[in-house]
Amino acid sequence: MNNTLRTWIKDGLWAVAFAGLVAAVIRFASGLGAATGLTDATPWGVWIAFKLCFVALAGGGFTLAAVVYIFHIESLRPLLRRAILIATLGYSSFVVSLIFDLGLPWHMYRIVNWQDRSVMFEIAWCVILYLTVLILEFSPTVLEHPWLQHPILQKIAHWLHQLTLPLVITGIVLSTLHQSSLGSLFLIMRHRVNPLWYSPWLPSLFFTSAISAGMMALVVEGFIMERWFKRGMRFELLTLLGKWVPLPLGLYLILRLSDLFLRGVLPGALDGSWQSILFLAEIFIGGVLPLILLGIKKVRESRKGLLTSAVLILAGIVSQRMSLSMFTMYQAEGTHYFPSLSETAIALAIPAAAILVYLFFAENLALLGAEIPAPTDISTLDDPAAFAKQDTPGRAIFARRSGLAIFVVALALPLMFHPPANCNSQPTDPATLTKALEILPPSLLSSPASCNDRAATPVTPAKGWDVLTINGNNANYTVRFTHQDHQVFLTKELGSEEAACQTCHHLNKPGDQATACSACHTDYYQPQSIFDHTIHETTLGGNTSCTKCHSSVEHLPLTSVICQNCHTGMVPQAGQTAFNMFAPSYLDAMHGSCLACHIQEAQKQNKPELALCTTCHPNGQSQPNQTTANLPKP
Amino acid sequence: MTDIKNIKHKAFLYDATRCIDCRACMIACSVENKIPMDKTRIWVAGVGLKGEYPNLDRASMVYHCMHCEEPDCMSACPVGAYSKREDGPVLYNKDVCIGCRYCMNACPFGVPHFDYNKGLIDGAFIDKCTMCTQRIDVGLEPACVATCPTEALVFGERADLIKEAHARIAAHPDRYIDHVYGETENGGTSYLILSHVPFSELGLPPLTSKPVKEVSEAVMGLTIPFALTWGAVLTGVTVGVHEYNKRKENAAKQTVEAEKESEDAK
Structure with missing residues (x-):
């Protein structure tokens, strides 16, 4: 790999990181709704899936620490520093994406509440503690740098060196807990997880697969870094990893398959759905095949064979993490999750930034150089001492990256920033209610797909029904209630839709029940004013409010001001008094809701008896002889 | 009827055969709790019309928090933002919440609602039914129940x-399915459901009497014993391997020395 190519790759990583920065600003300024495709039906998305992968790839840290410090297998020590750096970056990525994902990240200190039943609680603590341990484990390597040779710093390095063993043991315990609890996370989500990926053994599956993934990440990283720095990688050490990885990987596969078999879920893998094909590919191409490949000594010890197996294993485990937490997650009918552009940008920017940090450390610390003296069969080796200087000189590269940043920001901002959809930005105020209650035909009531609506089940928002059939007292006497007509009428008379709704649904005042029909339709034969004196009195200030409407002490309609003084939108019809809000008589209201249709059908079907009084009121009785028993079942 | 304040274990009974899909409960909830209509804590799922005229049938299901006896959300929450009040309601405290949305995944009914449209400053919180604690504490029924015109909700x-x-x-074995959903489901809920159509058609998940959280809580119970044992095992192995290597080295040294000695003796 030559310098130009390296610079271009780095430019690419920087570009991804800059794009992520733009997305980060959008996420924190306008919220998750504007930045992601997350909804109530799918509260977790690609960030969580990536987080699981970061941690799986970081599994090499504790595996190598255990191998070197616990089992004293000194031959693998040269890989230790790299393993710990990868783990540190993996866990840092986890924390960074967590900050994006949390709705209220500044409440994070609340994790001090002891909640030992919560898996998330355990994860939070393990991440915080293990990341601290990792940083402490890695800092002696940093403190070797010639710029950091201050006596105090060296003293700290010495202490840390002394503390190595306790740190390592704590680290292994913490990461074991953390790796496995990421699996436990999905135990309580069983109803959302695809059965082929669910197992009560998920904690063990995550632990064993993380060991495999961590080891294989070291192999792949070894190959990449060899090309990048043109330096030998002690291939025999990578082969050693390849020789031992079948142990955790095989355990993982046996545990997973036998659990599925014993619980009788395994036949589901053969039903031909895309999930089952993904499952089979994951198991066979990402598990069994590399297991066989690595079992053959010749393949294991060839460069191509080892790299292929490592990539396959990583793909299999990444697929397991992503499928479990994202691809195959149950989604309610009519809902789908697809990460938005800015969400994807953040998800990719985090690993891109982590790789840049890795390269920075690799270029400036004795991460690769000091412990890898012997180049292998690579023929194009640079001078081993030159590994620190890979880039073109500082000022030029700074200018180049600044230009890149401006370009990426200018490109990403218009692509990623969408002002939130109307339904999303409603503040909690009475005007909102009015807006939500727009009178629309029911067919138009479903909200736009872009809204993060309650989508777990198909829902039509309550915005006013057209006509309801009310079986009020469950006595099987039904009444057609023209909800929309009431809404339109009251809105017109009261001047606001909010007031219209609250006329009947006025539960904001304690003690109120929903309004019965008889509250307005009070008289059987005469239209009645529905002016509500009590409401006016209460709203205007109780006993002191009389004079606001009544010009003299006599409380009579005659001494009152006219309604239009306040209700400016109210237009009295010809021949009506000031108190012109009339409800039809009970009789007219009831007839009104039945008769129109009866007369229409009588003409249409040429059955005049349909519109006769005696059809509904036989024997002259006042109550119509109509029950749900002789109606079509509602 | 006893005073609502004095009810020891408050609960709802929803009867799908009585519901007329008027959605007054949604409006009442919105008005009472001062939340916009599109964020209502109640949502109504309908089966839609079934059958052919004139033998038509329909059913709707009014959802809000089930107020489980063994709340999974509470078990999932890493910061203890959820609590179960002794008289029934499952409550959420937004001052503690970190917004991880694990409760939404844990709840088998998909109840907690998250405000995705808040940025860093105004804070994105979970919202869910509170059983109208402000009303039941003064002896009133929850708003959805009070407004229900057909007593579908009691x-x-x-x-x-x-x-x-x-x-x-x-009384009407022909009208109902012989099961009260929520009597045992998920360890029992404070929202009981009667229906004339299969519960799965109403969108209710099939649940056993064991709460969903049971497996994860069992695993969580093992954490500390496991951590201590694992730490001890690792320490033991470290020391053991170290000792073994030392002895092996010593033995090797001794053999070398012995050989030397024997050579010297020769």
Whole structure:
């Protein structure tokens, strides 16, 4: 790999990181709704899936620490520093994406509440503690740098060196807990997880697969870094990893398959759905095949064979993490999750930034150089001492990256920033209610797909029904209630839709029940004013409010001001008094809701008896002889 | 009827055969709790019309928080933002919440609602039904119950409501499915459901009497014993391997020395 190519790759990583920065600003300024495709039906998305992968790839840290410090297998020590750096970056990525994902990240200190039943609680603590341990484990390597040779710093390095063993043991315990609890996370989500990926053994599956993934990440990283720095990688050490990885990987596969078999879920893998094909590919191409490949000594010890197996294993485990937490997650009918552009940008920017940090450390610390003296069969080796200087000189590269940043920001901002959809930005105020209650035909009531609506089940928002059939007292006497007509009428008379709704649904005042029909339709034969004196009195200030409407002490309609003084939108019809809000008589209201249709059908079907009084009121009785028993079942 | 304040174990009974899909409960909830209509804590799922005229049938399901006896959300929450009040309601405290949305994944009914449209400053919180604690504490029924025109939703003592539900089934065995959803589901809920169509059609998940959280809580119970044992094992192995290597080295040294000695002796 030559310098130009390296610079271009780095430019690419920087570009991804800059794009992520733009997305980060959008996420924190306008919220998750504007930045992601997350909804109530799918509260977790690609960030969580990536987080699981970061941690799986970081599994090499504790595996190598255990191998070197616990089992004293000194031959693998040269890989230790790299393993710990990868783990540190993996866990840092986890924390960074967590900050994006949390709705209220500044409440994070609340994790001090002891909640030992919560898996998330355990994860939070393990991440915080293990990341601290990792940083402490890695800092002696940093403190070797010639710029950091201050006596105090060296003293700290010495202490840390002394503390190595306790740190390592704590680290292994913490990461074991953390790796496995990421699996436990999905135990309580069983109803959302695809059965082929669910197992009560998920904690063990995550632990064993993380060991495999961590080891294989070291192999792949070894190959990449060899090309990048043109330096030998002690291939025999990578082969050693390849020789031992079948142990955790095989355990993982046996545990997973036998659990599925014993619980009788395994036949589901053969039903031909895309999930089952993904499952089979994951198991066979990402598990069994590399297991066989690595079992053959010749393949294991060839460069191509080892790299292929490592990539396959990583793909299999990444697929397991992503499928479990994202691809195959149950989604309610009519809902789908697809990460938005800015969400994807953040998800990719985090690993891109982590790789840049890795390269920075690799270029400036004795991460690769000091412990890898012997180049292998690579023929194009640079001078081993030159590994620190890979880039073109500082000022030029700074200018180049600044230009890149401006370009990426200018490109990403218009692509990623969408002002939130109307339904999303409603503040909690009475005007909102009015807006939500727009009178629309029911067919138009479903909200736009872009809204993060309650989508777990198909829902039509309550915005006013057209006509309801009310079986009020469950006595099987039904009444057609023209909800929309009431809404339109009251809105017109009261001047606001909010007031219209609250006329009947006025539960904001304690003690109120929903309004019965008889509250307005009070008289059987005469239209009645529905002016509500009590409401006016209460709203205007109780006993002191009389004079606001009544010009003299006599409380009579005659001494009152006219309604239009306040209700400016109210237009009295010809021949009506000031108190012109009339409800039809009970009789007219009831007839009104039945008769129109009866007369229409009588003409249409040429059955005049349909519109006769005696059809509904036989024997002259006042109550119509109509029950749900002789109606079509509602 | 006893005073609502004095009910020891408050619960709802929802009867799908009585619901007329008027959605007044949604409006009442919005007005009472001062939340916009599109964020209502109640949502109504409908089966839609079934059958052919004139033998038509329809069913709707009014959802809000089930107020489980063994809340999974509470078990999942890493910061203890959820609590179960002794008289029934499952409550959420937004001052503690970190917004991880694990409760939404854990809840088998998909109840907690998250405000995705808040940025860093105004904070994105979970919202869910509170059983109208502000009303029940002064002796009023929750708003959705108070507004229901057909008594499809009723409120009362859980044990009484279970009895009432079974009485309704006994009175009209032809009208109901012989099961009270929520009596045992997920360890029992404070929202009991009667229906004339299969519960799965109403969108209710099939659940056993064991709460969803059981497996994860069992695993969580092992954490600390496991951590201590694992730490001890690792320490033991470290020391053991170290000792073994040392002895092996010493033995090797001794053999070398012995050989030397024997050579010297020769």
